[in-house]
Amino acid sequence: xxxxxxxxxxxxxxxxxxxxxxxxxxxxxxxxxTPQTEVAAYMAKRMPKIGGCFLQAESEIAxxxxxxGVASTGKRVMTSSSSPGISLKGEGLSYLAGxxxxxxxxxxxxxxxxxxxxxxxxxxxxxxxRAGGHGDFKMIVLAPASVQEMAELTVKGFDLADxxxxxxxxxADGTMGQMMEPVAxxxxxxxxxxxxxxxxxxxxxxxxxxxxxxxxxxxxxxEQTNFERFDRYKTIEENETMYEEYLMDDADIAIAAFGIAxxxxxxxxxxxxxxxxxxxxxxxxxxxxxxVVPFRKAADxxxxxxxxxxxxxxxxxxxxxxxxxxxxVTLCNRVGGMIPSPEQxxxxxxxxxxxxxxxx
Amino acid sequence: xxxxxKPHALTDAPMHYCPGCTHGIVHRLVAEVIDELGIEGxxxxxxxxGCSVMAYNYFACxxxxxxxxxxxxxxxxxxxxDPENHVVFTYQGDGDLASIGMAETVHAAARNENITVxxxxxxxxxxxxxxMAPTSLPGQxxxxxxxxxxxxxxxxxxxxxxxxxELDGPEYLTRVTVNSVKNIKTAKAAIKKAFQNQIDGxxxxxxxxxxxxPTNWGMTPQKALEWIDEKMIPYYPxxxxxxxxxxxxxxK
Numbered sequence: 001x002x003x004x005x006x007x008x009x010x011x012x013x014x015x016x017x018x019x020x021x022x023x024x025x026x027x028x029x030x031x032x033x034t035p036q037t038e039v040a041a042y043m044a045k046r047m048p049k050i051g052g053c054f055l056q057a058e059s060e061i062a063x064x065x066x067x068x069g070v071a072s073t074g075k076r077v078m079t080s081s082s083s084p085g086i087s088l089k090g091e092g093l094s095y096l097a098g099x100x101x102x103x104x105x106x107x108x109x110x111x112x113x114x115x116x117x118x119x120x121x122x123x124x125x126x127x128x129x130r131a132g133g134h135g136d137f138k139m140i141v142l143a144p145a146s147v148q149e150m151a152e153l154t155v156k157g158f159d160l161a162d163x164x165x166x167x168x169x170x171x172a173d174g175t176m177g178q179m180m181e182p183v184a185x186x187x188x189x190x191x192x193x194x195x196x197x198x199x200x201x202x203x204x205x206x207x208x209x210x211x212x213x214x215x216x217x218x219x220x221x222x223e224q225t226n227f228e229r230f231d232r233y234k235t236i237e238e239n240e241t242m243y244e245e246y247l248m249d250d251a252d253i254a255i256a257a258f259g260i261a262x263x264x265x266x267x268x269x270x271x272x273x274x275x276x277x278x279x280x281x282x283x284x285x286x287x288x289x290x291x292v293v294p295f296r297k298a299a300d301x302x303x304x305x306x307x308x309x310x311x312x313x314x315x316x317x318x319x320x321x322x323x324x325x326x327x328x329v330t331l332c333n334r335v336g337g338m339i340p341s342p343e344q345x346x347x348x349x350x351x352x353x354x355x356x357x358x359x360x
Numbered sequence: 361x362x363x364x365x366k367p368h369a370l371t372d373a374p375m376h377y378c379p380g381c382t383h384g385i386v387h388r389l390v391a392e393v394i395d396e397l398g399i400e401g402x403x404x405x406x407x408x409x410g411c412s413v414m415a416y417n418y419f420a421c422x423x424x425x426x427x428x429x430x431x432x433x434x435x436x437x438x439x440x441x442d443p444e445n446h447v448v449f450t451y452q453g454d455g456d457l458a459s460i461g462m463a464e465t466v467h468a469a470a471r472n473e474n475i476t477v478x479x480x481x482x483x484x485x486x487x488x489x490x491x492m493a494p495t496s497l498p499g500q501x502x503x504x505x506x507x508x509x510x511x512x513x514x515x516x517x518x519x520x521x522x523x524x525x526e527l528d529g530p531e532y533l534t535r536v537t538v539n540s541v542k543n544i545k546t547a548k549a550a551i552k553k554a555f556q557n558q559i560d561g562x563x564x565x566x567x568x569x570x571x572x573x574p575t576n577w578g579m580t581p582q583k584a585l586e587w588i589d590e591k592m593i594p595y596y597p598x599x600x601x602x603x604x605x606x607x608x609x610x611x612k
């Protein structure tokens with residue numbers, strides 16, 4: 001059992017920063033943007049004390065390219081930003097993918113589109129899971145639902161990035177970034193270091209030169225790099241999918257929710273259960289790869305699904321794809337920085353229960 | 361007796377540059393300097409987007425291909441990853457460095473980032489077929505200024521060395537050209553100094569090289585070299601625009 005003294009009270013953004021340091025990251029580049037600036041502020045304080053490098057870049061574009069530079073040398077490196085800043089990093093994300101470079105990129109989402117607002121949102125789901133930039137590529141997308149998970153998934157994110165030579169995106173939201181919770185940092189487990197013979201660290205005149213590059217003018221060669229990358233993605237889909245199930249064993253209704261939406265949904269589920277409504281939840285922890293298996297299984301079990309999101313309905317598409325539309329899926333959402341209340345989610349559950357005749 | 365040989369820091373890959381283009385000369389000068397300073401094993405080069413996009417195939421040291429204009433930011437990351445053991449240079453054209461990458465250029469200079477920048481100014485976008493560059497001269501005919509660059513419509517060329525020399529950050533800014541044997545010798549000395557500065561920890565050193573583009577200028581190689589003398593140098597005067605260490609010496 002963990003005693004209270006093993007835990008420290010931290011903001012989500014600070015937990016990311018400290019976990020990154022624990023994971024061996026010594027290079028951070030970023031540009032100020034609310035609501036993730038605490039990550040930069042924490043790094044600015046800590047990095048000089050431990051021989052690391054914090055550098056405030058002139059733009060998000062420069063920051064992601066500094067990340068590209070460090071990643072080319074094989075060292076662990078990260079940047080963090082929030083929605084509008086992530087759009088600017090899109091070019092760099094595509095180049096990181098094309099050059100097969102590992103990095104951790106944090107998006108503490110805020111409402112959009114455009115300058116939007118500074119309150120929490122999940123409306124960058126498509127951007128993270130579908131199109132972080134131009135070209136065919138994926139990022140591993142991790143969605144924490146507690147400050148503890150902010151720390152754990154940061155460490156996991158670095159390990160996965162190194163293992164598969166690609167970007168991991170930690171997709172949090174303003175609530176996760178700003179809320180304070182106890183964190184057990186001593187429980188974090190860092191994976192074994194990965195060999196990086198491809199890194200550009202100088203030939204020392206002992207080997208042929210390494211080239212970090214995403215340009216392939218020969219279409220057949222470029223096609224091959226895409227095929228190889230997607231073979232790797234398949235391995236990730238098979239081995240790295242993460243999710244949590246809550247009260248799904250006897251559920252007639254399944255909620256799909258991640259991050260803060262899952263926290264709110266849990267309260268609503270507990271209330272609904274008091275009324276005898278058999279409702280459970282599947283909480284994707286990896287948004288890509290999306291946990292298709294539990295949703296496919298649930299499609300043969302439940303009579304209705306509800307996707308609870310802080311967006312106009314983005315993850316709901318993955319839920320429908322995973323369930324092959326076998327059960328009706330409704331959307332329960334708020335946007336623009338608003339968060340669905342437990343009462344709103346409960347109302348959605350009751351509506352679904354009434355439709356399937358499930359309130360018994 | 362071997363009196364002329366390929367520098368070790370160049371690979372055997374055949375270059376794709378057009379006949380008469382001066383990229384080949386500048387590549388060779390950079391490689392000779394790397395050889396002479398004995399730094400090939402610790403040097404990491406960053407190639408741009410533009411005609412020299414495939415410079416990664418020609419330099420024998422470790423190489424990285426950057427996104428368009430982002431080479432100074434990428435180089436910043438590479439240098440900061442291991443400041444003691446990495447010698448880092450970027451090799452960029454005028455569109456890359458002075459247009460899309462101007463922010464990265466200015467801020468790397470302002471930080472006095474300890475890197476070496478080789479800046480090829482040939483007053484045109486070569487790779488895409490001869491469009492107006494940020495350094496195209498007033499009146500210069502290009503594919504996207506077919507009636508000549510009209511400064512009332514699209515403004516004036518950017519003088520990079522002059523612009524950066526107003527910053528407190530950079531260590532060394534110089535403009536050279538490679539259109540004669542004498543000028544090539546001066547250019548090599550400047551490139552060597554720009555690398556030596558980095559080795560000595562002095563900071564951001566940029567060598568602007570006025571270069572020719574016979575293909576897109578629509579000239580013979582010989583005429584293109586003359587055009588540098590006749591048109592480019594009057595607008596972009598050669599010389600040292602900043603040499604902080606030398607200036608300090610003088611004031612002692």
